[in-house]
Amino acid sequence: MKHFSQLISTVEMTNKTNAKIDALAHYFDTAPDTDKLHLITLFTGKRRRRPVRTNLMREWCLEITGYPEWLFQECYSTVGDLGETIALILPQPTHRLDRSLSTWMSEIKSLESMEEEKVESYVKDAWMGLEPQERFIFNKLIGGSFRIGISKKTLVNGLAKHTGRQPAQLMHSLMGQWSPENISFQELVSGEHINYDDSRPYPFCLAYPIDKSVEDLGDADDWQAEYKWDGIRGQVVRRNEKTFIWSRGEELVTPQFPEIIEAFQGVKDDVVIDGEILPLKDGNVLLFNDLQKRLNRKNVTKKLLTEVPVEFYIYDCLEWNGIDIREKPLSFRRQKLQGLVASIQSPVVHMPKLIAFTKWDELHPVRENARSVNSEGLMLKERNSPYHTGRKKGDWWKWKVDPLTIDAVMIYAQRGHGRRSGHYTDYTLAVRDGDNLVTIAKAYSGLTDKEITEVSRFVRQNAIEKFGPVRTVKPELVFEIAFEGIALSRRHKSGVALRFPRIKRWRKDKSAADIDTLESVKQLIYHG
Amino acid sequence: MINSYLKYTDKGIFCIPGKFYLDPWKPVDRAIISHGHADHARPGMKHYLCHHFTTPVIQHRISSDISVVSKAYGEVTDIHGVKVSLHPAGHLIGSSQIRLEYKGEVAVFSGDYKVAPDGLSAPFEPVQCHTFITESTFGLPIYRWEPQEVLFNKIKNWVSQNQAKGYTSIFLGYSLGKAQRIMKLVEGLGQVYVHTAIENVNKAIESAGFPLPDRQIMNIENKTDMEGKIVVAPPALFGSKMIKKIPHGRTAMCSGWMQVRGSRRWRAVDAGFAVSDHADWDGLLGAIKATEASKVFVTHGYQATLAKYLNEKGYEAYELLTGYGEKDEAGVDTENEENKPV
Numbered sequence: 036m037k038h039f040s041q042l043i044s045t046v047e048m049t050n051k052t053n054a055k056i057d058a059l060a061h062y063f064d065t066a067p068d069t070d071k072l073h074l075i076t077l078f079t080g081k082r083r084r085r086p087v088r089t090n091l092m093r094e095w096c097l098e099i100t101g102y103p104e105w106l107f108q109e110c111y112s113t114v115g116d117l118g119e120t121i122a123l124i125l126p127q128p129t130h131r132l133d134r135s136l137s138t139w140m141s142e143i144k145s146l147e148s149m150e151e152e153k154v155e156s157y158v159k160d161a162w163m164g165l166e167p168q169e170r171f172i173f174n175k176l177i178g179g180s181f182r183i184g185i186s187k188k189t190l191v192n193g194l195a196k197h198t199g200r201q202p203a204q205l206m207h208s209l210m211g212q213w214s215p216e217n218i219s220f221q222e223l224v225s226g227e228h229i230n231y232d233d234s235r236p237y238p239f240c241l242a243y244p245i246d247k248s249v250e251d252l253g254d255a256d257d258w259q260a261e262y263k264w265d266g267i268r269g270q271v272v273r274r275n276e277k278t279f280i281w282s283r284g285e286e287l288v289t290p291q292f293p294e295i296i297e298a299f300q301g302v303k304d305d306v307v308i309d310g311e312i313l314p315l316k317d318g319n320v321l322l323f324n325d326l327q328k329r330l331n332r333k334n335v336t337k338k339l340l341t342e343v344p345v346e347f348y349i350y351d352c353l354e355w356n357g358i359d360i361r362e363k364p365l366s367f368r369r370q371k372l373q374g375l376v377a378s379i380q381s382p383v384v385h386m387p388k389l390i391a392f393t394k395w396d397e398l399h400p401v402r403e404n405a406r407s408v409n410s411e412g413l414m415l416k417e418r419n420s421p422y423h424t425g426r427k428k429g430d431w432w433k434w435k436v437d438p439l440t441i442d443a444v445m446i447y448a449q450r451g452h453g454r455r456s457g458h459y460t461d462y463t464l465a466v467r468d469g470d471n472l473v474t475i476a477k478a479y480s481g482l483t484d485k486e487i488t489e490v491s492r493f494v495r496q497n498a499i500e501k502f503g504p505v506r507t508v509k510p511e512l513v514f515e516i517a518f519e520g521i522a523l524s525r526r527h528k529s530g531v532a533l534r535f536p537r538i539k540r541w542r543k544d545k546s547a548a549d550i551d552t553l554e555s556v557k558q559l560i561y562h563g
Numbered sequence: 564m565i566n567s568y569l570k571y572t573d574k575g576i577f578c579i580p581g582k583f584y585l586d587p588w589k590p591v592d593r594a595i596i597s598h599g600h601a602d603h604a605r606p607g608m609k610h611y612l613c614h615h616f617t618t619p620v621i622q623h624r625i626s627s628d629i630s631v632v633s634k635a636y637g638e639v640t641d642i643h644g645v646k647v648s649l650h651p652a653g654h655l656i657g658s659s660q661i662r663l664e665y666k667g668e669v670a671v672f673s674g675d676y677k678v679a680p681d682g683l684s685a686p687f688e689p690v691q692c693h694t695f696i697t698e699s700t701f702g703l704p705i706y707r708w709e710p711q712e713v714l715f716n717k718i719k720n721w722v723s724q725n726q727a728k729g730y731t732s733i734f735l736g737y738s739l740g741k742a743q744r745i746m747k748l749v750e751g752l753g754q755v756y757v758h759t760a761i762e763n764v765n766k767a768i769e770s771a772g773f774p775l776p777d778r779q780i781m782n783i784e785n786k787t788d789m790e791g792k793i794v795v796a797p798p799a800l801f802g803s804k805m806i807k808k809i810p811h812g813r814t815a816m817c818s819g820w821m822q823v824r825g826s827r828r829w830r831a832v833d834a835g836f837a838v839s840d841h842a843d844w845d846g847l848l849g850a851i852k853a854t855e856a857s858k859v860f861v862t863h864g865y866q867a868t869l870a871k872y873l874n875e876k877g878y879e880a881y882e883l884l885t886g887y888g889e890k891d892e893a894g895v896d897t898e899n900e901e902n903k904p905v
Contacts, residue, residue, distance in 0.1 A: 047824060050831040102704060103875065109868050110705045114823055123705040123822065171824075184828075454828030457820075484829070 059193025086146035115456030118174030132164030242431035266313035298381035307354035361422035438517035481538030581645035588886025597674025598658035616657025652676040653687030655740035689853030699864035756781040863888035
């Protein structure tokens with residue numbers, strides 16, 4: 036596990052993507068093939084059920100150390116990670132275990148079917164045979180997921196550096212269906228498995244927010260405009276009369292959207308379609324909050340299907356009759372779609388009309404009123420553009436509506452996770468309602484590290500009460516929060532729900548007396 | 564009351580018969596100072612008493628014309644019937660525990676301390692007492708330091724990896740204490756350049772007759788001289804233009820807080836070494852036990868946690884809220900505050 040431990044140490048310390056890629060390439064250059072496969076599984080694989088319950092691990096750790104439960108809890112709340120806490124408080128190792136990553140991973144997998152006593156002695160033996168950093172990794176392997184700042188893209192780039200292959204092709208290979216038991220490292224990187232894989236998706240083409248005025252994009256005739264929707268970007272893959280739905284997070288979400296699968300039932304040709312899964316009721320787009328109810332569920336009940344019905348808005352065509360047409364112009368690709376939509380004849384699948392315009396001027400009011408149809412703004416695409424791999428600047432632009440803003444005061448603070456685990460980064464904000472303060476939103480982003488350090492110090496010095504990891508603080512710090520939309524909500528105490536709230540800036544010039552009232556916030560629903 | 568003659572006040576811990584304070588955080592007439600860090604040695608006292616090696620440091624930091632009396636370790640001074648002596652605390656050069664004896668009752672004020680020897684400061688000596696006033700900066704069992712030689716090897720490996728690639732190894736450590744410790748750790752690994760803020764402290768220490776390892780003063784005008792070498796700078800300079808100008812710089816933060824991943828990653832440095840000038844969890848418990856004290860007062864750090872744990876272990880322990888470990892206006896210069904997880 037030495038190579039792996041070294042890799043983790045390097046990667047977790049740097050925030051330079053190139054340094055991470057180099058460290059990964061170095062790992063692939065030096066580690067045995069089976070370990071490489073397991074490493075890829077670890078950073079791309081789906082979460083497994085953990086073979087050892089966390090409370091057992093905590094219990095065993097207390098047995099070894101003899102510390103009282105409350106002291107463990109105190110440590111845990113400082114470290115913010117259970118596996119790391121255990122790794123740090125256990126005594127010095129008594130022996131030295133040196134096994135490869137793949138051995139550890141397959142041993143851990145086999146724990147699932149073992150009796151508890153055997154699991155206990157296996158885990159305790161491993162703990163006492165590893166250094167703290169290796170222990171931490173071992174605990175993370177048991178947990179089955181590793182979040183240390185290696186994105187799929189970084190992984191692919193590291194792999195590309197090692198193999199000399201194209202990142203896009205490697206992305207394909209990794210996204211397909213395989214497991215370390217039925218493929219070799221060479222087969223995986225050369226993509227031998229993906230030809231047989233009906234579900235193979237393409238990497239999504241992503242747009243940047245526009246960084247200039249639209250007038251600077253050139254001739255309006257060369258561009259198409261459509262509404263931007265805040266649903267889930269989805270790729271429908273239909274091959275050999277089987278349908279798969281991939282999310283932008285490159286996960287298969289097929290079982291979660293049976294109505295879309297049904298709609299594609301009759302399609303005979305092999306096609307791959309890019310679009311947006313949106314919650315709609317009676318022709319109106321619902322809020323993203325509603326769509327969230329449909330996500331990450333094992334079973335989609337009938338009740339849920341009627342409560343939050345979804346539709347698929349088609350944007351683009353990547354494969355037509357089994358042929359990759361991503362290099363063809365957008366206008367050509369959209370032509371293909373028109374025939375397809377006509378043949379599908381399902382109320383669930385739409386191809387939204389483009390917004391007609393001849394001069395850029397005409398688009399400004401459309402964008403400004405986008406919120407009235409629950410849209411986030413506009414998408415501008417060059418009519419001749421290919422379907423790029425990943426984020427490319429120039430052909431596709433997001434042109435979002437300016438966010439709404441209010442001033443609110445911080446009333447609770449909670450520690451963050453990962454690299455932010457040592458600071459208060461998650462804030463609950465309130466507005467005034469008569470003489471009371473009422474929670475309006477939670478915000479997790481928008482401040483610089485320096486500001487977070489400053490806020491953390493304030494929280495430490497001004498905490499009123501402790502509820503587990505949450506601190507109640509004196510309502511003094513005022514933040515301007517920005518959000519994309521607002522709607523009435525029965526689930527929220529304030530009666531309103533904000534969409535994607537984040538901190539725009541810290542209003543040091545304002546005091547709690549200057550914040551918005553619930554009344555003024557509700558006005559935004561009608562005049563927003 | 565802490566014992567029959569020590570009283571906790573809003574200015575600091577006061578010795579009633581001796582009429583002096585221990586590391587007071589507000590101006591008083593007479594102050595006995597454990598060590599030169601800004602949260603323990605504050606300006607505004609009429610008279611100071613401290614160790615020989617601490618005197619030039621506080622003169623440099625506070626003012627050259629303060630009234631100060633210097634003492635050696637073990638030297639006993641009688642102040643109004645209270646026997647006062649200083650004993651090595653191992654925290655940094657000149658750092659002292661303060662032992663007080665009055666009518667046969669002994670109390671020891673630890674200041675900041677570290678039990679493992681570092682090859683630089685006089686090693687910590689346990690002093691038997693009835694009442695022990697201990698710090699608790701790293702008073703959680705997650706903080707347990709690796710032995711000095713393991714740490715040294717890690718640092719050495721990092722430096723030689725950097726040297727092999729032509730990178731400059733930049734260490735960040737507080738100018739008083741940590742910087743000298745780093746200089747000692749990297750001695751012989753390559754030419755060392757130190758920032759002027761550190762060199763000023765170095766000179767103060769050397770003026771008291773304590774020689775420090777060879778080094779040169781960093782001069783950003785001649786930045787290419789530093790390429791591939793070793794640089795030691797105060798942590799406040801992290802991310803500054805000056806540090807960014809150093810060619811092919813790789814930065815390491817040296818602090819006990821680096822023990823926790825979240826803190827290491829927060830700083831986004833290239834390496835984090837858990838090098839601390841404070842006792843770790845085992846060190847605190849061992850030191851407390853060695854004093855054979857029955858009554859323990861726990862100051863700055865995880866005071867509530869450590870006091871509670873000591874009570875469960877059969878000590879009579881209390882937490883004591885002090886002004887130590889707080890940031891002073893001039894900025895952070897100790898390990899107490901900066902980088903600490905909340």
